[in-house]
Amino acid sequence: MTAPDAAPPVLTVVRGAPSDDEVAALVAALAARPAPAPAAPRPRGPRPGGWSDPARALRAPLRAAPGGWVGSARPS
Template identity: 50%
Template sequence: MTPSATEPGEPTPEERRAAFRIVRGAPTDEEVAALTVVLAAPAAPAVTTAPATVRDRWSAPEARLRVPLHPGPGAWKTSTWPR
């Protein structure tokens, strides 16, 4: 044997780097590409973006902690002023 030859059962350097090996059959390039995507999907980081939600201010819990309104002349005008 020459120094560059490998044993029949020993994988080549390319086979050692491969993510998977097709042992039987003759898949098309599209089938190999689909298999690659399916096997690589769990390894990819998940991109999750939370949708922007508009909060209903009428039912917001912090509304229960506001200062109570005091009746009187002009109270309706000052009811939205910060306290």
């Protein structure tokens, strides 16, 4: 039985019986693998002005009122 504060094994052989040399070659190959590059931060440029705002193309919501259907055909 292992001690309660022992760390779990890093590698586990699921099938087969590798030799000590094969396990050492695998550990060396994994240790030589380069670390992933950190993600580059997104550049923060100036915010687009009102002319290029996509919300500018949306119209105001229609109001439910008598004759409201007439106003739906009129440009805002």
